[in-house]
Amino acid sequence: xxxxxxxxxxxxxxxxxxxxxxxxxxxxxxxxxxxxxxxxxxxxxxxxxxxxxxxxxxxxxxxxxxxxxxxxxxxxxxxxxxxxxxxxxxxxxxxxxxxxxxxxxxxxxxxxxxxxxxxxxxxxxxxxxxxxxxxxxxxxxxxxxxxxxxxxxxxxxxxxxxxxxxxxxxxxxxxxxxxxxxxxxxxxxxxxxxxxxxxxxxxxxxxxxxxxxxxxxxxxxxxxxxxxxxxxxxxxxxxxxxxxxxxxxxxxxxxxxxxxxxxxxxxxxxxxxxxxxxxxxxxxxxxxxxxxxxxxxxxxxxxxxxxxxxxxxxxxxxxxxxxxxxxxxxxxxxxxxxxxxxxxxxxxxx
Amino acid sequence: xxxxxxxxxxxxxxxxxxxxxxxxxxxxxxxxxxxxxxxxxxxxxxxxxxxxxxxxxxxxxxxxxxxxxxxxxxxxxx
Amino acid sequence: xxxxxxxxxxxxxxxxxxxxxxxxxxxxxxxxxxxxxxxxxxxxxxxxxxxxxxxxxxxxxxxxxxxxxxxxxxxxxxxxxxxxxxxxxxxxxxxxxxxxxxxxxxxxxxxxxxxxxxxxxxxxxxxxxxxxxxxxxxxxxxxxxxxxxxxxxxxxxxxxxxxxxxxxxxxxxxxxxxxxxxxxxxxxxxxxxxxxxxxxxxxxxxxxxxxxxxxxxxxxxxxxxxxxxxxxxxxxxxxxxxxxxxxxxxxxxxxxxxxxxxxxxxxxxxxxxxxxxxxxxxxxxxxxxxxxxxxxxxxxxxxxxxxxxxxxxxxxxxxxxxxxxxxxxxxxxxxxxxxxxxxxxxxxxxxxxxxxxxxxxxxxxxxxxxxxxxxxxxxxxxxxxxx
Numbered sequence: 001x002x003x004x005x006x007x008x009x010x011x012x013x014x015x016x017x018x019x020x021x022x023x024x025x026x027x028x029x030x031x032x033x034x035x036x037x038x039x040x041x042x043x044x045x046x047x048x049x050x051x052x053x054x055x056x057x058x059x060x061x062x063x064x065x066x067x068x069x070x071x072x073x074x075x076x077x078x079x080x081x082x083x084x085x086x087x088x089x090x091x092x093x094x095x096x097x098x099x100x101x102x103x104x105x106x107x108x109x110x111x112x113x114x115x116x117x118x119x120x121x122x123x124x125x126x127x128x129x130x131x132x133x134x135x136x137x138x139x140x141x142x143x144x145x146x147x148x149x150x151x152x153x154x155x156x157x158x159x160x161x162x163x164x165x166x167x168x169x170x171x172x173x174x175x176x177x178x179x180x181x182x183x184x185x186x187x188x189x190x191x192x193x194x195x196x197x198x199x200x201x202x203x204x205x206x207x208x209x210x211x212x213x214x215x216x217x218x219x220x221x222x223x224x225x226x227x228x229x230x231x232x233x234x235x236x237x238x239x240x241x242x243x244x245x246x247x248x249x250x251x252x253x254x255x256x257x258x259x260x261x262x263x264x265x266x267x268x269x270x271x272x273x274x275x276x277x278x279x280x281x282x283x284x285x286x287x288x289x290x291x292x293x294x295x296x297x298x299x300x301x302x303x304x305x306x307x308x309x310x311x312x313x314x315x316x317x318x319x320x321x322x323x324x325x326x327x328x329x330x331x332x333x334x335x336x337x338x339x340x341x342x343x344x345x346x347x348x349x350x
Numbered sequence: 351x352x353x354x355x356x357x358x359x360x361x362x363x364x365x366x367x368x369x370x371x372x373x374x375x376x377x378x379x380x381x382x383x384x385x386x387x388x389x390x391x392x393x394x395x396x397x398x399x400x401x402x403x404x405x406x407x408x409x410x411x412x413x414x415x416x417x418x419x420x421x422x423x424x425x426x427x428x
Numbered sequence: 429x430x431x432x433x434x435x436x437x438x439x440x441x442x443x444x445x446x447x448x449x450x451x452x453x454x455x456x457x458x459x460x461x462x463x464x465x466x467x468x469x470x471x472x473x474x475x476x477x478x479x480x481x482x483x484x485x486x487x488x489x490x491x492x493x494x495x496x497x498x499x500x501x502x503x504x505x506x507x508x509x510x511x512x513x514x515x516x517x518x519x520x521x522x523x524x525x526x527x528x529x530x531x532x533x534x535x536x537x538x539x540x541x542x543x544x545x546x547x548x549x550x551x552x553x554x555x556x557x558x559x560x561x562x563x564x565x566x567x568x569x570x571x572x573x574x575x576x577x578x579x580x581x582x583x584x585x586x587x588x589x590x591x592x593x594x595x596x597x598x599x600x601x602x603x604x605x606x607x608x609x610x611x612x613x614x615x616x617x618x619x620x621x622x623x624x625x626x627x628x629x630x631x632x633x634x635x636x637x638x639x640x641x642x643x644x645x646x647x648x649x650x651x652x653x654x655x656x657x658x659x660x661x662x663x664x665x666x667x668x669x670x671x672x673x674x675x676x677x678x679x680x681x682x683x684x685x686x687x688x689x690x691x692x693x694x695x696x697x698x699x700x701x702x703x704x705x706x707x708x709x710x711x712x713x714x715x716x717x718x719x720x721x722x723x724x725x726x727x728x729x730x731x732x733x734x735x736x737x738x739x740x741x742x743x744x745x746x747x748x749x750x751x752x753x754x755x756x757x758x759x760x761x762x763x764x765x766x767x768x769x770x771x772x773x774x775x776x777x778x779x780x781x782x783x784x785x786x787x788x789x790x791x792x793x794x795x796x797x798x799x800x801x802x803x804x805x806x807x808x809x810x811x812x813x814x815x
Contacts (some may be wrong), residue, residue: 204376204377204378206375207376259438265374265375265429266374266375266376268374268429269373269374269375269376269429270373270376272355272373272429272432273355273373273376273378274547275353275520277473329475330473330474330475331436331438332436332438332441332474332475332476332479332659333438333441333442333445333475333478333479334441334474334475334476334477334478334479334659335475335478336472336473336474336475336795337795339794339795346520346521346523346524346545353466354573354630354631354634354657355432356429356430356431356432358430373429374429380548381548381550381577381580383580383584383699384576384577384580384693384695384696384699385693385695386695393430393431395631395634395687397573397574397577397631398519398547398548398549398570398574398577399547399548399549399550399551399577400548400576400577400580402573402576402631402634402635402693402696403634403635403687403688403693405431405686405687406685406686406687407686409685409686409687410431410434410686412685413435413656413661413664413683413684413685413686414434414435414440416664417437417440417443417444417660417664418440418443420443420444420447420664420667
C-alpha cells in the first residue's frame, strides 16, 4: 500500500454511502484517493504499488501476445460473477487461447457519475480475487468519470499480455479436414445466468455463469499435445458463431453431432422457455479445441482430468467444404445447418 | 407461432390467479386466468406468461404408444 | 423435460420414418401445408425433411403473425413511440421487422424511443403501474393462442382502474387465413399451388378446438390433422394425412389429443368475446384485405384501445421493391425464387418479414436448409471420432 496515503487524505472515502462524482476523474486529490483506497488497496501488488503511470518489467524473449477487451455487461452483478471477475477471466482467456502463458493485466475504468462506491469496491475486490487466483496481477490502470447517463454504472477495459512457449503455434486458420472438434464443457450457462437477472425475464434457477480463467486447463492441454491447431472461447454469439468464425478462417466445413454437445438440463429448460437456441448463448468459461484426429482422445482425457474440463466432449469433425458450412446431425436424426448468429438472439413468442 | 411449453404447476396463488410453473428446475410465475380448476401437480401448456390448457397424461401416453406402434401395425399385415 | 423430450425421441423417429416410407404410394406426390410457423421451425430445426420420403413435400403457409402483419401497422407503432412518446411494450419477435423508411422498433430504440421488450402482457401491466405519469401501449399481435392473454390484461387494467394503459390490437384469426388460401385462384382453380392436406396449428387449436376445421375439410375436400408441436407429432400427423389422402378421405383428425379437444378452451374463448370483436376486414401482408379475419377492442373497453386513444391513422405502406414475401407467404414462390434472397436481403439486413421472423420461410431456409439441394449428405464419420 502507498505509504503516503495517510498524510495526503485527512478523511477516508465513505465507501458505504458515497458515490462517484466528477472530481474522482479530474486528476486531483479526490482521484488519487479513489485510486489508493479502492484500486491499489485491493489489487495490491508490487508493480502497481510503485505508483507510476506505467509498470516496467522484464520479458524473457520469444513470442509475446497481447489482447484487449471492453466489458459493458448489464447487469453488473449476476449469479456466478460480476463485471469485475468477468473482465479478468475474459482477457486472461483471450491471451491463453493462443497457447500463451498470461503474465500481466491492465484495467481501465470508466465510471458513471453517481455510481455507488460500495458497488465499485465490490467489483474491484472481485477482480483482485480473480487475478490473484489466476496468478495474473493487474499492474497498471486508469480511471475516468463521465456524466450521469453516459455509462451503465461502470465500463471496464482490460488488456493482457502473455508469452507463447516455443514450439506452440495455435491459430484460427489451422483447422484441417479430418481434425476433431472438442468443447471443454456445457454450453449456454453464462448467457442464461445473465438473462435470469434481467428485468422482465426473471425466473428462479440455479444456473450460474461459468466465468473462469482457462489458462491452467490450456497449459495442461498444450503440454500433452503441443500441436493443437485451434483454440477459441465461444463468448458472444455462442458455440455456433465461434465455430462459424473458425470454419471461415480455415476455409473448411464442419460436421457436428448434437447429442454429443453438453448442455445442462436447466439451461436447456430455460432456453425452451425463452425460445432460445443454446448453440447461440454466450459462454465465459469454456473453450473450443480443434486438433488432429489422432490427438483427440489424449486431449479429451487431459481436459476431463482438469476441474474446468470435466464435462469435455468430442462434438464433431472438420470436413472439406468450400462454403464453410457447418452441418449438424440432430438428436432427432435429421440434419440442419448451424449458421452464424444474426443480430441479437431475442426471446420470442412465435 | 405460439411457442408454448409443457410445465408442471408447483404452487398456486388463487387470489391473484397466478401460479409457479416449473420446466425441469427452471421456475416461472405465470397467470392461470385462462384455466378452471388447476391443481398443484397438473401439467399445463404455457405461452407468453399464461397457462393455456392442461395436458392430459393419459392422452400423452396414448400418443406415444401410437408412435411406437406405427411400425408394428404394418409388420403384422400379411 | 416431461412431455417434451419423449416427443423428440430418435428411435421413435426412425420407426415413423419407416412407416411413412412404407405407406406412401410411390407414384404419388404428397404436398402437405403446415400453416403454423411453429411447425415450419420444428421441421427445419430437427431436420424432419431428412426422415421423409422424397415424394412428401412440406409447403410452408402464412401462419406466422409477424410475417403477415402489414408494414403500415408497424409504422403506426413507430409513430406511437416517436410522436406520442409512449412506452411501447412489444414481444421480442417484432423488434427487427422492417417498416417504412428502413425503420424498425430496434432502430428507433437506438435513437431514444422508449421501446420495452416484454415476455407477457402481465409485464406490460406492471410497467403501466410503475409509470403512472407515462402512457403505456402494448403492441398486441398473434393468432388465437396469443389473444386470450391480451383480453385478460385489458380486463385486469379495467379492474385496477389503470388510466395509462392501452393496447394496439393486431390479433388475427386462423380459419379466415386458411380459407383465404384455399379459396385463392392459385389453389382452387389454377392448381399452381398444390395442397393435398393441412397440418392444423397446435396451440391455436388448443384454444379454438378442432371443430372450426370441419368446415374446411368438407368444403374444400382436404384432410386436416391437428398436429402437435414436437417433431414426432409432425411425423405422426404426416402419416395420418398420407393415410387419409391414400384412402380419399377428408376429415379432421386430432393428433395432439394431449392438449386439443373438439371444443377447445371455452373459458379463454369466453374471455376473448367479452373484450374483442370482429373487424369487418383487415389487411394481411401477402393476402390483401381479408374479411372477418381480425379482432378489435369492443366499445365497452374503448379507453384501452390505443387506436382510439391516439387516433391511429390507416397507413398504406408497400413492400420493398423486389421483395417476394407476399407470394412466399402463400406458397407460390420459394425463398430462393426471390431475387433479394441472400443478396440484398439477409438475416443481418432483412428486407421483409419472412426473413426477420425466426419462423418466416426465408429465415428458416437461410438458417437451416439453404444449400440442402446443392450439398450432398456428408458421410457420418463422427461415429469413429466419438468411439
